[in-house]
Amino acid sequence: MAQAQKITPRAKDFSEWYGDVIAQAQLADYSPVRGCMVIRPHGYRIWELMQRALDDMFRASGHRNAYFPLFIPMSFLAKEAEHVEGFAKEVALVTHTRLRATGKEGAGAIAVDPTSELEEPLVVRPTSETIIYAMFAKWIQSYRDLPLLLNQWCNVVRWELRTRLFLRTTEFLWQEGHTAHADEAGAEQEARLILGIYRRFAEEWMAMPVITGAKTESEKFAGALRTYAIEALMQDNKALQAGTSHNLGQNFAKAFNVQYQTASGGLEYAWNTSWGVSTRLIGGLIMTHSDDNGLVAPPQLAPVQVAIVPIWKTDEERNRLSVVGRQVKADLEKSGLRVEFDDRENMKPGAKYFEWEALGVPVRLEIGPRDLASSQVVLARRSGAKGPVALQSVTGSVTTALDEIQQALFAAARERREKNSIRGTTKGQFLEFMKGGGGFAYGGFCGSPTCEAEIKTQTNATIRVLPDPEFRSKEVPKQCMWCDALSIAEAVWAQAY
Amino acid sequence: MAQAQKITPRAKDFSEWYGDVIAQAQLADYSPVRGCMVIRPHGYRIWELMQRALDDMFRASGHRNAYFPLFIPMSFLAKEAEHVEGFAKEVALVTHTRLRATGKEGAGAIAVDPTSELEEPLVVRPTSETIIYAMFAKWIQSYRDLPLLLNQWCNVVRWELRTRLFLRTTEFLWQEGHTAHADEAGAEQEARLILGIYRRFAEEWMAMPVITGAKTESEKFAGALRTYAIEALMQDNKALQAGTSHNLGQNFAKAFNVQYQTASGGLEYAWNTSWGVSTRLIGGLIMTHSDDNGLVAPPQLAPVQVAIVPIWKTDEERNRLSVVGRQVKADLEKSGLRVEFDDRENMKPGAKYFEWEALGVPVRLEIGPRDLASSQVVLARRSGAKGPVALQSVTGSVTTALDEIQQALFAAARERREKNSIRGTTKGQFLEFMKGGGGFAYGGFCGSPTCEAEIKTQTNATIRVLPDPEFRSKEVPKQCMWCDALSIAEAVWAQAY
Numbered sequence: 001m002a003q004a005q006k007i008t009p010r011a012k013d014f015s016e017w018y019g020d021v022i023a024q025a026q027l028a029d030y031s032p033v034r035g036c037m038v039i040r041p042h043g044y045r046i047w048e049l050m051q052r053a054l055d056d057m058f059r060a061s062g063h064r065n066a067y068f069p070l071f072i073p074m075s076f077l078a079k080e081a082e083h084v085e086g087f088a089k090e091v092a093l094v095t096h097t098r099l100r101a102t103g104k105e106g107a108g109a110i111a112v113d114p115t116s117e118l119e120e121p122l123v124v125r126p127t128s129e130t131i132i133y134a135m136f137a138k139w140i141q142s143y144r145d146l147p148l149l150l151n152q153w154c155n156v157v158r159w160e161l162r163t164r165l166f167l168r169t170t171e172f173l174w175q176e177g178h179t180a181h182a183d184e185a186g187a188e189q190e191a192r193l194i195l196g197i198y199r200r201f202a203e204e205w206m207a208m209p210v211i212t213g214a215k216t217e218s219e220k221f222a223g224a225l226r227t228y229a230i231e232a233l234m235q236d237n238k239a240l241q242a243g244t245s246h247n248l249g250q251n252f253a254k255a256f257n258v259q260y261q262t263a264s265g266g267l268e269y270a271w272n273t274s275w276g277v278s279t280r281l282i283g284g285l286i287m288t289h290s291d292d293n294g295l296v297a298p299p300q301l302a303p304v305q306v307a308i309v310p311i312w313k314t315d316e317e318r319n320r321l322s323v324v325g326r327q328v329k330a331d332l333e334k335s336g337l338r339v340e341f342d343d344r345e346n347m348k349p350g351a352k353y354f355e356w357e358a359l360g361v362p363v364r365l366e367i368g369p370r371d372l373a374s375s376q377v378v379l380a381r382r383s384g385a386k387g388p389v390a391l392q393s394v395t396g397s398v399t400t401a402l403d404e405i406q407q408a409l410f411a412a413a414r415e416r417r418e419k420n421s422i423r424g425t426t427k428g429q430f431l432e433f434m435k436g437g438g439g440f441a442y443g444g445f446c447g448s449p450t451c452e453a454e455i456k457t458q459t460n461a462t463i464r465v466l467p468d469p470e471f472r473s474k475e476v477p478k479q480c481m482w483c484d485a486l487s488i489a490e491a492v493w494a495q496a497y
Numbered sequence: 498m499a500q501a502q503k504i505t506p507r508a509k510d511f512s513e514w515y516g517d518v519i520a521q522a523q524l525a526d527y528s529p530v531r532g533c534m535v536i537r538p539h540g541y542r543i544w545e546l547m548q549r550a551l552d553d554m555f556r557a558s559g560h561r562n563a564y565f566p567l568f569i570p571m572s573f574l575a576k577e578a579e580h581v582e583g584f585a586k587e588v589a590l591v592t593h594t595r596l597r598a599t600g601k602e603g604a605g606a607i608a609v610d611p612t613s614e615l616e617e618p619l620v621v622r623p624t625s626e627t628i629i630y631a632m633f634a635k636w637i638q639s640y641r642d643l644p645l646l647l648n649q650w651c652n653v654v655r656w657e658l659r660t661r662l663f664l665r666t667t668e669f670l671w672q673e674g675h676t677a678h679a680d681e682a683g684a685e686q687e688a689r690l691i692l693g694i695y696r697r698f699a700e701e702w703m704a705m706p707v708i709t710g711a712k713t714e715s716e717k718f719a720g721a722l723r724t725y726a727i728e729a730l731m732q733d734n735k736a737l738q739a740g741t742s743h744n745l746g747q748n749f750a751k752a753f754n755v756q757y758q759t760a761s762g763g764l765e766y767a768w769n770t771s772w773g774v775s776t777r778l779i780g781g782l783i784m785t786h787s788d789d790n791g792l793v794a795p796p797q798l799a800p801v802q803v804a805i806v807p808i809w810k811t812d813e814e815r816n817r818l819s820v821v822g823r824q825v826k827a828d829l830e831k832s833g834l835r836v837e838f839d840d841r842e843n844m845k846p847g848a849k850y851f852e853w854e855a856l857g858v859p860v861r862l863e864i865g866p867r868d869l870a871s872s873q874v875v876l877a878r879r880s881g882a883k884g885p886v887a888l889q890s891v892t893g894s895v896t897t898a899l900d901e902i903q904q905a906l907f908a909a910a911r912e913r914r915e916k917n918s919i920r921g922t923t924k925g926q927f928l929e930f931m932k933g934g935g936g937f938a939y940g941g942f943c944g945s946p947t948c949e950a951e952i953k954t955q956t957n958a959t960i961r962v963l964p965d966p967e968f969r970s971k972e973v974p975k976q977c978m979w980c981d982a983l984s985i986a987e988a989v990w991a992q993a994y
Contacts, residue, residue: 032573032631033619036566041647044563066541069533070621070652070668071589074596076529078606088596092568093609094621095592097656099571099585109575112590112618121609122530124567124591124621135526135535150538155567155652159594171567 007358009292014236019165021286024358025295028165028282035163035170039279042359043166045303046282047173051153053205053300054175054277057197063149063177068131070155071122076130079255083129086222090159092124092170124157129223129248129274132178133256140270142261143182147190151177166283167240167497174278180258180270184249187271188226191247194275195228198243206281207298207409208232208288209417210242211440211492213465218449221274225249231464231492233417234287237438239464239494242284245275283497288413295360296382298409299402306332306339306398307356308377311349311368318343321367328365328377328394335395337402357382362405363398381405423473425481430493434459438495442467444477444487451482461493504855506789511733516662518783521855522792525662525779532660532667536776539856540663542800543779544670548650550702550797551672551774554694560646560674565629567651568619573627576752580626583719587656589621589667621654626720626745626771629675630753637767639758640679644687648674663780664737664994671775677755677767681746684768685723688744691772692725695740703778704795704906705729705785706914707739708937708989710962715946718771722746728961728989730914731784734935736961736991739781742772780994785910792857793879795906796899803829803836803895804853805874808846808865815840818864825862825874825891832892834899854879859902860895878902920970922978927990931956935992939964941974941984948979958990 007024008016022028027043039047055065071094077084098116102108125131132150140148153175163169177194181187195212202210210230220227224246232240252258253269262268289296299305308329310321322343329341340361342352349366356364366378371388379397380386383405389397420439422429430441438461445451445463456462466489477487504521505513519525524540536544552562568591574581595613599605622628629647637645650672660666674691678684692709699707707727717724721743729737749755750766759765786793796802805826807818819840826838837858839849846863853861863875868885876894877883880902886894917936919926927938935958942948942960953959963986974984 029632029635031566031628032570033566033568033628036568038566038632039564041561041563045561047564048562064538064542065545066538067536067544067670069528069530069535070654071530071533073529074607074609077596078603084596084607088598088607091594091596092591092619093593093596094589095609096590096618097588099574099581099588099590099620101585106575110571110581110585112571112592121593122589123596131528131530134529138526157567173564 007292007294010235017292018287021290021294022165025360027286027295030165033170035160037165037169037171039173042303043282046285046297046301047279049301049303050201050205050281051175054197054201055153057201058151058175058177061193061197063151065152066150067152067154068128068135070125072125072128072131074121074123076134077123079130080223080252082251083223087126087158091126092157092159094118094122094124125154126156126158127274127276128152128154128156128176129178129252130256133252133258133272136178136180136270137256137258140180140258140260143263146180146182146260146270147186148180149177149190150179151175164283166279166286168280172278172280174276176274176276179273180253181273182260182262182268182270184271187247187249187273191226191228191245191273191275194245194273195230195243198230198245198275198277201277202230202232202242203410205298205300206285206288207300207406207413208242208284209410209414211465211467211471213467213471213492215244215465216449216452216463216491218452219463221246223248223251225251229465231494232284232288233420233440233494234284234497235416236287237420237494239440239496240280240284240287241464241496242281243275243277246273248272248274289409290360294358296409297360297362299362299406302360302362303338304340304356304359304361305337305402306363306365307352307361308339308341308365308367309349309352309356310341310343311366317369320372321369324372324391325367328367328391331395332398335399337398353380363401365394365398383408424475424477427482430481431459434461434495440464441493442473442477442490443481443493444479445489445491446480446483446485447488448480448483448485451480455482455493460495462496463491464494464496465492466490467492504789504791507732514789515784518787518791519662522857524783524792527662530667532657534662534666536670539800540779543782543794543798544776546798546800547698547702547778548672551694551698552650554698555648555672555674558690558694560648562649563647564649564651565625565632567622569622569625569628571618571620573631574620576627577720577749579748580720584623584655588623589654589656591615591619591621622651623653623655624771624773625649625651625653625673626675626749627753630749630755630769633675633677633767633769634753634755637677637755637757640760643677643679643757643767644683645677646674646687647676648672661780663776663783665777669776671773673771673773676770677750678770679757679759679765679767681768684744684746684770688723688725688742688770688772691742691770692727692740695727695742695772695774698774699727699729699739700907702795702797703782703785704797704903704910705739705781706907706911708962708964708968710964710968710989712741712962713946713949713960713988715949716960718743720745720748722748726962728991729781729785730917730937730991731781731994732913733784734917734991736937736993737777737781737784738961738993739778740772740774743770745769745771786906787857791855793906794857794859796859796903799857799859800835801837801853801856801858802834802899803860803862804849804858805836805838805862805864806846806849806853807838807840808863814866817869818866821869821888822864825864825888828892829895832896834895850877860898862891862895880905921972921974924979927978928956931958931992937961938990939970939974939987940978940990941976942986942988943977943980943982944985945977945980945982948977952979952990957992959993960988961991961993962989963987964989
């Protein structure tokens, strides 16, 4: 379990704080393999809860899960020009298939067997468009086979130089959806549908408010026609791209010859979409809600939603409390809640509270002999409030508290985001804003990659999205914030993870 | 959907039949990557149902899921001598991390960038003992940290020369449990507990009877002290090793320095177990139950348990049947069943029946206007029986049918296995049995690897297990079936996948 608390305050060093929260909550650990993490049970449970929620939404909208190979022949990557350019510098390459003994001892005892070299190197998938659309070409013959709506949950590898737990790791877990449609409208609708699902998941499950919109040419996915994204603002005012959905147009269909016969007998290339969210979301969850006492998990995704801590002095008390505590646990679990009963010996209640706090448990129930005498328990929220509730209605009280906490986390995060957003930004304001800690800066954009590049060089900020109507400012900016030329769209800039 | 039927009969060519069943049921497909398969939605759904059932059992017995890296430094493999010897000839090795443009066109446009060579090659995990026990060494300090009971669901890669869908593929999906215990008894108990879970899953979910027992020295896992296995007999009388559970002793703990402080202050090496089942189970499911009409899925794991097929002539009939059919679907789903309502146009009912049969759906409900008039539907079992049931009690009828089908599949498979097992086998009988098609041959074993090797060379049969007491013959064999020396244990031989 967690060690004694030693979490660096956010105000002191946000990055240190982030690492400390992860260590205290035992979410993940560095592995001996450069850039690869180990996801520990408490962190993996969050991922499983995320998977379950997203998977239900994908399934309800007609998607089916499948599994495609980890390896992609090198030549497949080369078939879509922008795609290979985007990934060539960060792929793990399998070149041999055997080890041989060297006759030495210890670490030098084995080496790669040079006679086992592959004719064509294999790429460990950084994303699976190429291998999946090669299969689509085999499966799709007619308009009757469309739309084809698939998703896979898997691991991918991108050889990153600078890594950080959950946010950027050489290997990460994700889902990648891949679909084929008869026309552009079908693909566009799908890309948008998924963006909506991602937003709903971020807001309703993670309690993490996001803005949605399109990426600019320079920020879109390598090989896509258009990329849509959900973007969230972390507590350090840096943006996190939390999910992307791409309308791939016919780029991959042409590269992999995904053609179908139309109802009238013609032959057309299919239109594709791909979309994904990853274990990076766990990093977003942490940086949206957690505090200087450790992880704050939104109730919907908390591995443990309720920790019951009995407080006893004598064995007789302990036994009585144990009966009641376990009954409460059983009742709460009957309502579908995730509950732990913590009657560990040789550990003071205060130490237990500390530990459950660091683990992000939203509600704690304390029961002592006096509570028992008055048929009540003390309900303490991770957020601070604390008070007695009647034993007989404890399930209702807990459920209500969890709902309120979920709502309050979302409201607080949205309020924070809005407080750290500026609109109608001018160049001068922008420079000051980014120097002063940043946030979301809304301003006019001329559409030129030159402006984007200059801004990035000078402030490290990028256009997160050209926001969807709901997020746009009431006053439409008329000029580019940076060069004063005519604005073609409002943009949202931020420094980003 | 499935094409017109073209399944090779089992009697003609079992291996062809196996491939045809998979193709017709759209369970998996070969990929452009040598030895790697694509698991298609219908096949992947079976895997998800298997995962859910097993995961619930692991969790109920105190195990937690985690995730460890895909890559293992080459030097880690070398730390356990038997382990590296067991896997050295079949590992995919990552040696480089970048591609570069060659200036050519098409497939030759990119090549491995030689400047990106890794200092130490990385092994794509063939199994994760080495990387996991390296982490255990970090996490385990004291006896209070024990037992540590983890499991992971992931992909692994073993560079196999001869592959077959589900049964032996270069990449496959599996779960691998890894645990640490304070003493040998703890590890042994765990290895046995898991063997029991595997058996329960095979028999109660897959309806696949298994025998349990220990592997001989020559068949045990590379690095284990003892390996236990569940073994099933397929319809072609070849055995399938369906799951293994290893007591690893202190071998890996010593190699990776997994030590803990005892209650009395001493320092001890931990005892480990590891255990796994894989997508190979899907192959076992197919070869245990399916017939010449295609897949037979046991109800507990059938992706679709009930297919409702309306039979109409007029649009008016179609509309009426649709209302009732969808209501029946909703009612069945309320009881937790997996149901499809198949009102596709331009397809005759008979063609639909064919298709659902090939997909392994255990129960089909047919509804026509006359059924509707008499408030009934026709319940047709995949196994052949067919008759009317009252509409108002259809859920009960379907549930009963599914239960009966599940039981019947298990009983039939067990009967077939027993019919193809011989006991008290002599050398002459054995040679004849193996030439005549094989099965499980029970006989005395002297314990000598020489006998095992000779038998394998001459008959291709191996000792599947030294069976647990429940499976042993009433008459204990006194002599080795092969060399007539004193028998040390009864053994079960078979040709195997």
